[in-house]
Amino acid sequence: MxxxxxxxxxxxxxxxxxxxxxxVSLTIAHGEVHALLGENGAGxxxxxxxxxxxxxxxxxxxxxxxKAFSPDKPSAARTAGIAMVFQHFSLFGALSVAENIAxxxxxxxxxxxxxxxxxxxxxxxxxxLDPSRIVGxxxxxxxxxxxxxxxxxxxxxxxxxxxxxxxxxxxxxxILFETLRKLRDAGTSILYISHKLxxxxxxxxxxTVLRRGNxxxxxxxxxxxxxxxxxxxxxxxxxxxxxxxxxKGATVLDVKNLSAASHSAFGTSLKDVSLSVCKGxxxxxxxxxxxxxxxxxxxxxxxxxxxxxxxxxxxxxxxHLPPTSRRALGTLSAPEERLGHAAAPDMSLMxxxxxxxxxxxxxxxxxxxxxxxxxxxxDEIIAxxxxxxxxxxxxxxxxxxxxxxxxxxxREILQDPDVLVVNQPTWGVDASxxxxxxQALLDMADAGKAVVxxxxxxxxxxxxxxxxxxxxxxxxxxxxxxTELSVEKIGLMLGGAHDLETANV
Amino acid sequence: xxxxxxxxxxxxxxxxxxxxxLLLAAIGExxxxxxxxxxxxxxxxxxxxxxxxxxxAVETGSPSxxxxxxxxxGAALSVVFAVLTQFFLTxxxxxxLALTLFGLGASAMVGQSYVGIVPPKMPQLMSxxxxxxxxxxxxxxxxxxxxxxxIPVAVWAVLRFSRLGLILRAVGEDHNAAHAxxxxxxxxxxxxxxxxxxxxxxxxxxLSLVRVPQWTEGMTTGAGWIALALVVFASWRPLLIILGAYxxxxxxxxxxxxxxxxxTIPVEYLSMSPYVITIFVLVLLSALHKYGISRAQAPAxxxxxxxxxx
Numbered sequence: 127m128x129x130x131x132x133x134x135x136x137x138x139x140x141x142x143x144x145x146x147x148x149x150v151s152l153t154i155a156h157g158e159v160h161a162l163l164g165e166n167g168a169g170x171x172x173x174x175x176x177x178x179x180x181x182x183x184x185x186x187x188x189x190x191x192x193k194a195f196s197p198d199k200p201s202a203a204r205t206a207g208i209a210m211v212f213q214h215f216s217l218f219g220a221l222s223v224a225e226n227i228a229x230x231x232x233x234x235x236x237x238x239x240x241x242x243x244x245x246x247x248x249x250x251x252x253x254x255l256d257p258s259r260i261v262g263x264x265x266x267x268x269x270x271x272x273x274x275x276x277x278x279x280x281x282x283x284x285x286x287x288x289x290x291x292x293x294x295x296x297x298x299x300x301i302l303f304e305t306l307r308k309l310r311d312a313g314t315s316i317l318y319i320s321h322k323l324x325x326x327x328x329x330x331x332x333x334t335v336l337r338r339g340n341x342x343x344x345x346x347x348x349x350x351x352x353x354x355x356x357x358x359x360x361x362x363x364x365x366x367x368x369x370x371x372x373x374k375g376a377t378v379l380d381v382k383n384l385s386a387a388s389h390s391a392f393g394t395s396l397k398d399v400s401l402s403v404c405k406g407x408x409x410x411x412x413x414x415x416x417x418x419x420x421x422x423x424x425x426x427x428x429x430x431x432x433x434x435x436x437x438x439x440x441x442x443x444x445x446h447l448p449p450t451s452r453r454a455l456g457t458l459s460a461p462e463e464r465l466g467h468a469a470a471p472d473m474s475l476m477x478x479x480x481x482x483x484x485x486x487x488x489x490x491x492x493x494x495x496x497x498x499x500x501x502x503x504x505d506e507i508i509a510x511x512x513x514x515x516x517x518x519x520x521x522x523x524x525x526x527x528x529x530x531x532x533x534x535x536x537r538e539i540l541q542d543p544d545v546l547v548v549n550q551p552t553w554g555v556d557a558s559x560x561x562x563x564x565q566a567l568l569d570m571a572d573a574g575k576a577v578v579x580x581x582x583x584x585x586x587x588x589x590x591x592x593x594x595x596x597x598x599x600x601x602x603x604x605x606x607x608x609t610e611l612s613v614e615k616i617g618l619m620l621g622g623a624h625d626l627e628t629a630n631v
Numbered sequence: 632x633x634x635x636x637x638x639x640x641x642x643x644x645x646x647x648x649x650x651x652x653l654l655l656a657a658i659g660e661x662x663x664x665x666x667x668x669x670x671x672x673x674x675x676x677x678x679x680x681x682x683x684x685x686x687x688a689v690e691t692g693s694p695s696x697x698x699x700x701x702x703x704x705g706a707a708l709s710v711v712f713a714v715l716t717q718f719f720l721t722x723x724x725x726x727x728l729a730l731t732l733f734g735l736g737a738s739a740m741v742g743q744s745y746v747g748i749v750p751p752k753m754p755q756l757m758s759x760x761x762x763x764x765x766x767x768x769x770x771x772x773x774x775x776x777x778x779x780x781x782i783p784v785a786v787w788a789v790l791r792f793s794r795l796g797l798i799l800r801a802v803g804e805d806h807n808a809a810h811a812x813x814x815x816x817x818x819x820x821x822x823x824x825x826x827x828x829x830x831x832x833x834x835x836x837x838l839s840l841v842r843v844p845q846w847t848e849g850m851t852t853g854a855g856w857i858a859l860a861l862v863v864f865a866s867w868r869p870l871l872i873i874l875g876a877y878x879x880x881x882x883x884x885x886x887x888x889x890x891x892x893x894x895t896i897p898v899e900y901l902s903m904s905p906y907v908i909t910i911f912v913l914v915l916l917s918a919l920h921k922y923g924i925s926r927a928q929a930p931a932x933x934x935x936x937x938x939x940x941x
Contacts, residue, residue, distance in 0.1 A: 180811070200813030216808035218801050220931065229801050230812050234794070260926070 129192040130155050131315050132177070132284060137186035139172055144516055146172035148339045149186070154284065159306065159316045161326040161347060164336035165359055165556040167514045167526045170319045173336070174286050177317075178210045179203040191283075201232055209277030210286040211270065219262035223272050226261055230276040247278050251305050267298035274305065285309065286317045291325060303329055321359070321556045323352035337361050360558040374592075375405025378576040379426075379457070379545045384436045384445075386425050394418040396425060399602040401595065403545065403576040408567065410591030410608065411580045413620055415550075418600040419580050420462065423549045426578065427459035428452040439545065453485050456544035460535050462553065462580075464527065468534040471523040475515065478522050479504040479537055486541040503540070511536035512562065528555040535563050539570060546570060549580040564590050584616060596620045637888045640764035644771055648842055650880030651779045652677070652834040656858035657865070657872050658783045659830025664862055665790065666823040667803035667932030671727030672712055674855025675734020676828050677835035680705035682738040684836025685750055685846040694753040698775055698836050705832020706825050708734055713824040717817045720936050731855065739848040746847060750840050775837055780873065782830070787869035799823060803930035806937040816937050831855065860909035866916055866928040879905045 132154045139147045146169045154160045164170045175181040177188065179197030188195040190206055197203035200210075217226050224241050228234035235243070241257040248255045253271045261269060270290060277285055287306075291299045306316055306329065318330055326333055327347045335343050335358045343358050384399040396418050403409045413419065424430040426437065428449035437445035439455055447455070461467045469478045480489055480500045489500045504518040511532040515525055522530055535551055551567065552560035567577050568590055580597075581587055587594055588608060595605040596619035603619050656673050663670050670676075683704025688697025712730050715721045753773040757766050790796035798819060802809045806816045838854065839846050857879055864879075865871035886901040919925040 179813070200811075204813075212811055216805075216811040218804040218808060220804045220926065221797075221801065225797055225801075228794070229797060229809075229814075262926075 128156065129189075131158075131191060132195075133189040134173075134177070135187045135189070137173065137176060137183045137188070139169075139176060139181060139183050142516065145339050147176070147183075147336075150336070150339070150341045151186075152334045152341060152344070154315050154317060155332075156283075156315060157310055157313045158332060159310050159318055159330045161330035161333035162317060162319045162336065163321065163323075163326060163333050163355060163359055165321060165528070165558060167529055168336040168359070169339040170336055171288060172339075174210065174288060174317065174319060177203065177284075178208060178286060204230075204232055204280060204282075207281075207283035208286065209280055209282035209284070210288070211273040211277060211290055212288055217261050217269055217272060219260075221261060222257065223255060223259050223261060223264075224257040226272055227257075227276045227279065231280060243279055244275055247275050251275075251278065251308055252301070253305060267301070270298075270302070274302075278309075282314060284315045284317060286319070288319045289321075290318075291320065291322060299325070323347075323355050323557075326355070327352060335359055356557045359556070362558075372406045372572055372574075374407055375574060377402045377404050378440055379403045379578070380438045380441075381426075382436060382438075384425060384432055386421065386430050386432050386436075388418075388421045389424070389430060390420075393421055394600045396421050397600045399600075401578075401602060401605065403578055405544075405576055406571050406574045407593070408571045408577040408579060408591045409605065410587035410594045411578065411597050411602070412582070412584060412587050412594060412616065413597035415582055417597050419549055419597060421600070422597065422602075423459055423461055423547055423580060426457065426545075426547045427461075428457075450485055453482070453541075457547070458482070458486075458538040458541055458543035458545070459547040460538050460549065460551065462549040464530050464534055465523060469522040469530060472521055474519045474521055475508070475513075475525075475533060476501055476504040476518040478533075479507060479518075482537055483541050486543075507533055507536040507540055510540065511566070512559075528559045531555050532559055532563065535566065539566055543575065545576045545578070547578040547580070550582065551579060552581075552583065552586060560586075594619075637892060640767045642884060642888065643768045646877060646881045646884045647768070647772065647776060648880075649883050650876040651776050652837045652842060652854055653858050653861055653879055654783065654872060654876035655779050655834035655837060656831040656855060657861040657876060658786055658869060659827035659834075660858055661862050661865070661867060661869060661872060662786060662790075662799070662830075663823050663827035664867060664933055665803045665930055666799050666820045667806060667930050667935060667937075668716065668820050668824060669723050669727065669934040670709070670712055670730070670824060670827060671724060671859065672708070672730025672734065672855075673727075673827075673831050673858050674851055674853070675731035676705040676708050676831035677734075677838070677855045677858075678738045678849070678851045679708045679734045680832025680835030681839040681850060682742040682745075682835075682846060683832065685742065685745060685839040688750045688836075688840055689745060689748055692751050694751050694840050695774075697750065697840050698833055701832045701836025701840075702829040703832065705835060706829040709824050709828020709831070712828070713821045716936065717821050717824075720938055723934050723936065735849060742846050742848065748846065750844050750846075752844075753841050773841060775833070775841065779833075779837070783869045783872050790869065800930075803932050806932050806935070810937070810939055816939070820937075831858070834858070857905050860905055864905075864909045864912050866912070867930065868928075878908075 130153045135151050137147055137150045150173060162170050172181060176183045179200045179202050182198065195206060197206065224237055224244060227244060228240060234240055244255065244257040253275060255268065255271050255275060261272060290302060310316060320326055330347045333345050333347045334341060337359060345355065380402045382400050385397055387395045394417055401409065421430060425432055428447055432445035434443055434446055439457060444452055444455060465471045470481065480495060483503060484490055487503055489496050501518060507513065508515060508518060513533045514529050535548060538546055551563050555563065567579065571577055579587065579591060591608050593605040594608050594611055596603045598620065656677055660670065660673055680701035684697040684701025687700025688694045708730060712726055715726050716723050753775065755771055755773050757770045762771055790800060798814055802814060802816050802819050810816050835851060838850060843850060861872060861875045861879060864875045882901055882904050886898050889896060890898060916928055
């Protein structure tokens with residue numbers, strides 16, 4: 127019997143404060159699509175970086191095709207037949223497709239020959255790509271093709287893909303899977319990293335599950351339900367958010383005929399938007415991104431100021447007030463873009479806690495920052511929302527997406543707002559963290575607060591919201607109680623079928 | 632004023648001499664900036680190159696060795712910058728400024744006993760008072776001037792066609808991606824910084840050995856800053872460095888000639904013009920970029936420190 131392609135035995139890697147991988151073993155056979163499954167921060171990326179030679183393990187062995195394998199740099203791994211497509215593409219926007227591919231090769235041929243090879247491989251695997259185009263002009267899916275073709279030109283035995291679908295549209299995902307299946311049939315093994323369970327069930331032959339740096343089990347994804355895999359990943363039974371009947375209170379936030387221009391050149395202006403939210407209620411706003419979601423959040427948070435009379439909070443006119451004053455009055459928000467909007471990427475978690483909570487948590491005295499108190503607040507967020515980080519001094523950028531999202535949402539919730547507006551609260555967040563965030567939002571409503579959830583995830587909206595409306599080209603539909611919704615009805619609302627409004631009035 | 636006091640052949644020949652220090656320093660800085668590093672210490676490296684080149688030439692009697700000394704001096708000072716910014720991750724802007732201040736002070740100290748000495752003369756292809764215009768402009772120069780013209784062409788070819796050039800550009804475009812592909816970002820930048828230092832040193836030595844030729848304290852008088860502006864003016868294109876250096880050099884010579892010809896235009900207007908032109912070019916570039924006519928020219932990582940976090 128031929129030996130397996132790659133065997134890992136007892137791999138361990140620790141960083142100061144965190145054990146990223148502890149005694150991880152796994153085996154990848156020839157021509158197998160092997161899933162590496164785990165929550166954000168479970169150590170998946172560290173494990174593949176060791177295989178790819180970017181990180182040196184503290185202990186453990188790797189055996190490739192029956193021979194000991196310890197790459198000290200990526201070029202050594204590439205020579206051995208291992209190729210990797212990164213989660214954040216390692217592409218250079220200002221360079222051409224061919225130049226980008228040449229950079230990832232050990233001994234690239236002359237540019238003209240390389241361009242021919244690129245065209246050939248892209249035809250063979252159904253990945254159309256023009257070698258002379260500048261990468262900066264390509265879409266996310268096309269950029270990924272560049273990465274994949276770069277890998278394929280080296281005729282790899284093992285292709286590592288780190289969360290390849292996180293930036294793709296559903297159609298692009300289908301094309302990608304088609305390519306990966308062709309590759310597998312040609313004998314290439316694929317190590318596929320993801321936390322999207324349905325994808326893994328559709329594509330992978332075997333799955334290894336990591337939890338907090340440990341290998342906690344192997345399963346055959348086709349024969350395992352998504353729920354079982356999720357529970358293996360999380361380590362506990364997954365709780366569906368609990369939803370209780372709660373009394374509806376008085377209206378807190380009232381928006382009347384809100385029209386506002388977008389700050390961004392490519393944004394969508396809001397047109398005549400009206401909505402109201404009561405105490406103890408969660409209002410869901412669905413719709414495809416780019417239909418005014420960012421602008422609606424900005425108008426409610428105070429980033430976009432509106433005319434008087436358009437937005438009122440507890441009967442008080444607030445549309446003209448800036449964000450800090452709105453915070454003081456009890457409207458808080460968590461925007462979609464985590465790095466750069468919800469958090470300052472290069473500042474520490476503690477500093478980020480200060481930035482939005484200074485007013486409501488009284489973190490200043492006489493104009494000076496009270497760092498002692500701020501540290502306490504940051505630690506409270508980290509503890510209450512299970513943010514996995516060594517300490518509160520870590521830069522926001524260093525946290526994985528899901529962890530940072532927990533921090534950002536937790537930071538607002540713990541300020542005890544009367545109205546909380548969140549945009550895409552669980553985008554890119556793994557199952558258990560998403561459940562925790564949704565539960566926290568439900569708890570807020572139980573405590574008699576008003577919540578507005580803007581999301582593209584219809585399941586999420588159906589799960590936690592009381593009323594639903596759709597945002598389409600900057601116009602908001604009338605709201606419908608979530609319990610009366612069907613998928614067809616939502617589809618019509620999202621498509622902007624405005625006759626539905628009259629039908630429901 | 633009397634325009635006939637300006638002899639065209641002499642004028643062009645002296646523009647070429649005046650442009651060479653700028654050209655050398657700027658092409659070095661261009662390579663440095665292409666890898667994403669902004670070294671504002673050009674002025675300091677130039678003057679250290681000027682004094683080291685001058686001392687070497689005087690002590691050995693060989694102007695060629697003088698240029699070697701100048702290049703080594705500039706490179707040595709740039710190593711300080713490279714170690715500080717690449718290994719100790721100091722911020723590039725203040726480190727570069729400190730380099731300039733240090734270079735000005737150190738060169739003044741080292742060069743104290745060389746003030747007023749005449750250095751050995753760099754041989755020219757053709758010389759004499761009876762050269763015709765062609766001979767004076769094309770052949771009447773020293774070897775370093777021709778080398779200075781060859782360097783931007785070589786840099787252009789390397790950046791454009793070679794793998795080394797591709798890697799240099801890649802590091803300046805996205806150091807994280809380059810690192811992920813296994814390129815040694817710090818060492819590539821280290822090498823580029825030292826190359827930039829050597830070029831600036833050559834430029835300085837050209838000032839003290841050919842253009843002036845003499846050593847005086849602070850003799851670069853802002854040439855390093857003009858070289859920095861020149862990189863922007865050339866929008867990071869090596870061949871445009873030659874054009875820009877000749878324009879800026881031409882302005883410097885015009886300034887002298889106008890004074891000699893008794894012009895009434897204050898010379899300050901001409902001295903400030905390189906910077907005004909550079910600002911204009913910057914505005915033009917970003918306008919072209921904004922309306923999608925051209926791409927952003929500056930390397931994306933310019934001035935950003937890189938630290939491999941894992």
